[in-house]
Amino acid sequence: MTASRQPSKSASSRRLLLQAGAAVLGTLAMPAIVRAQARPKIRIGYWPVAAGLPFFAAIEKGYFKEAGLDVEAIKFAGAQQVMEAMLAGRSDGSSNGTGSANLAIGEIAQPGLFKIFATNPSNAKFVLDEFIVPKDSPVKTMADLKGKKVASGPGIQNVTLAKTMLERAGATGATVIELPIGQHVAALVAGQVDACYTLEPTGTIGRMNGTTRVIEAGVVAKYILGDAMAPWHGGAASLTTEFIKKNPEVAKKFIAAYTRGIELVRTKPAEARTFMKGYTAIEGALTSEVPLASYMLYNEFKPSDVAYFQKFYDLFTEKGIFDKKVLVDGLLYKG
DSSP: OOOOOOOOHHHHHHHHHHHHHHHHHHHHHHHHHHHHHHHHHEEEEOOSSSSGGGHHHHHTTHHHHHHTTTTEEOOOHHHHHHHHHHTTOOOOOOOTTTBBBHHHHHHHHSTEEEEEEOOOOOHHHHHHEEEEEETTSSSSSSGGGTOOEEEEESSSHHHHHHEEEEEEEEOOOOOEEEOOGGGGHHHHTTTTEEEEEEEETTTHHHTTTSSSEEEEEHHHHHTTOOOTOOOOBBBEEEHHHHHHHHHHHHHHHHHHHHHHHHHHHHHHHHHHHHGBTTTTTOOTHHHHOOOOOOOOOOOGHHHHHHHOOOOHHHHHTTTSSSOOOOGEEEEGOOO
């Protein structure tokens, strides 16, 4: 019977040394792995409009980085594309300025898709929406657009609003066509359309270059909500429910950093305005002229705000755009 060979003392020592080394390396590697898991990339879709300013400011001021967050800003041509990216899992949320009705369509397609943590309400005071015409147009009121050709921004939210407001203002027989907002002033100058339902900074651009004028602003609040000073929650910042569930603490940090961007706009608007450059077509003298939106956080909503938001959504149910009622209260982030 052959005796089994025992490992030499030197071999045993080498083995113990290797095991100890592996353990040390594993220990050193763990914090990096934990950090990677704790810092997922947060992909936020945005539409390049002035209402997205808090998001742009939070990036440029370093608020997200200070919170230890890795945020990627993804530019889209329209609010519908922002929503579609969220549905497809290519984006984790939206910045302010993303059409609330577009988001609701995503909610209908995939119930529980997102939670809204901030909106950008507008009205006759905080101007975002308006009807504009060529500077020398004979059109003086909305009713004068009877039988006229009117452009609106692209997407179901813009088109539905434009058609409804024209109807309610008595502009029967008007034809509404979709046209990228960046082309509105040029289309009016070229005589391709008689008027545009548009969003800022379009009206300011036309006024500053002497080609167009506003016939009425804050039109959604007046014609859809019934009060020119009512808050129209037409755009919203959101995070997908999936992201919030997987990363609850990261989501809280993101919203807190985003809130700092909103506070900057509220308290230091002149400084905040500079951050439109690079994210929108707004720069130069236009930066100080374009109206700023108002902002409302999820924990600032009063019952009346929810009611006005719901009235806005109910329009799309009445028009058959939503195939079921979408309840606003269920979409608000609860903290």
